[in-house]
Amino acid sequence: MNILTILYSTGINIFYILGSCVFAVAVVNLMILLTYVKRAKRREEELEEKILLRTEELITVINELNLSQKTLQQQADFQKKMIAAIVHGIKSPLKYLALTGRQLYNRNDLSGKVREVANGVYTSSQHLYVFTDNLLQYVKVYLRESKPVPAYFFLHALVQEKLAVFQDIATEKKSVLNNHIHPNMQLFADERLLSIIIHNLVDNAVKFTSGGAITISAFMENDLTYIAVQDTGIGINDEMVEQLYYGEEISSGLGITIVRQLLELINGKLEIRSREGEGTVAIISLPIQNMVSVR
Template identity: 25%
Template sequence: LDEKGDLQKALEYYTKSLDFATQLRDSSGIATAYNNIGYLYARIKEFDKALNSYFKSYDISVKTHQINAAHNTLNNIASTYLKQGNLEKANEVLNKALKNILTVDDPSYKQETYQLLSELYAREGDFQKAYRYKAIELAYADTLYTQQRLSSIAEMQTRYETETKEKEIELLKKDVELKELQYQKQKSFQQVLVSLTLLLLAIFIGTSLILGIIRKKNKQLAEKNKELFEINQKLKESEKNLSELNATKDKLFSIIAHDLKNPFNALIGFSDILERNFNHLTENEKKEYISVISESAQSLYKLLDNLLQWTRAQTGSINYIPEKFKIEPLIKQEVTNLNANAEKKKIKVCVNTSPVLNVYADKNSIATVIRNLLSNAIKFTDIGGTIEITASESKEYPKMAEVVVKDSGVGIDENDIDRIFLIDGSFSTKGTANETGTGLGLLLCHEFVNKNNGKIWVNSTKGSGSEFHFTIPLA
């Protein structure tokens, strides 16, 4: 009821906008107002009124040569016919839009036309044409995404170039100051020489004056050289920070462009199948589709959680609060949380830890480390495999506890071991049951273990399982 009330209020505003545009004889404004009124009528399912407004908008746009606006209105008319189930009328309008599509400038309007054509032919049962127009629609979607990404990259490039120019100008200013100092020094020396030539009796005083001036200038020159050195150091730090920012940006774009897309595709695809074919599906099919949707949602939640923690770690917004706690209950809690995933693959998880082993670290970040290592072990262990988690005092590192997560899984290639904890070398590999990931989990582990003054490493042989070790201070 609230949404319908808001739409009615919006309808009143657009009607007032139509009256105002009519008074001003603004053809573009009139066409836009009719188009928006038609859209609102379609939202409240008063399709005849919607079509009436759309056709008025279309006629005005055609008469005033507003090609993009006219095409957009045709798309809205076709969409309304599809909602009414009038496939014949929708086909007629879309073919009309298709004939004029080459004159349209806005790629988003073209994309919508091909999307509607794909939907039309799918509902008519002509899946070959539906697939062909869906492919064209996706091509336009990729083009729009590429344009947006290029625009973002261009903006970052401009900012980088601006900062570089400002630093170059600052260096030039320092160079001018140095030359000015050198000129003043040379001028002073010449004045002293003239004074020595004219005033032989004032040699001692003149010499003292010269030495004083030279000492002063040398001190100033040393200070300027120190400033230049500090500026160069800051430039090097800025370049390093920029390189890290670019690596972070590339990783973020990769996640957004690829890893977020797959869970959403599954959610949208299978929920759409359920919505359109619910009454025609068997109970087993419904359970299977719901299971896929649930797994995709869990995968998406895990991805977003890791992405959020990683982003907060990069921006320094995570508060690390070390405290004394027993490690065994924390490990068992994380095993309990992931037990359902292990049971799906019939993996046996064993915990061998000392119940009195106390550590001093940030509890939340260590829980994240254990959760990600255990999740990876389950992901890369075959059905019926085993995972063992141990925690004890480290023999190699004094005053440190050492936690080991050992699995009987597929192992890691020797060439990949050295780069799995690096942002520019991290990568995502599908698990033994085609589980997906982003490569962020191990980055978070490396970040959090380092923040807690520990070390993390892996021993693994391809095909023989893996052992992930990390240390944290004993309490």
């Protein structure tokens, strides 16, 4: 007698038992599923709480950074505007002082000593006036009040104008200024910015040269235009040259920094070659669109 016969003889319904078993299994599975869902939901809620907390912390940090950036920008803008205002304010007095010194020097009724002093006043104040004007133009560029405006101009004339500013100082130091650029050479660039660049390079050359020569030349090579400011001054060692490339000044004020930053605006580069006791050559390179041509 098999199990089915026994169950049937005792009056137990086999389908009822099977149904009860299936139901029990389903209930157990449902309970397991509900427990899993409940745990998953709890983990999700905990994760959401952590994400919300981290998000709030991140928002706080971002707001603090934005506030710091805004404060720093305001300070930088204020400093730039203050520099521009100060530089602009002293231009006129310097120009007046230079003109007064020149007028005194031209007077024949004054003694030689007084005229010599007057000429010194003129030379110094005129040099400072040009430097101040260059600094003002530089600040305006970085305040974005003006943008580079390229145009054709005669490079020889620009260089001659710069050399005239330093002529008296060079004479006092028994140095010679040479302009070896062809009179008909033309350059397509922002003349104002290039004037500041050349001014600073010549300033450094004159400053560190006594009883020597400062020579400016221009040439073209490998689809690039080069302007070289060469001196026979004291020169600097390789370590100092490397410092200049990394933005450090060597007893030369803001000169090289200004040169590098302005060259970036006209897509130019600066190379410095120097040997102690032999002199220095600063070479400006400009892309082909700034090509020098002889007409």
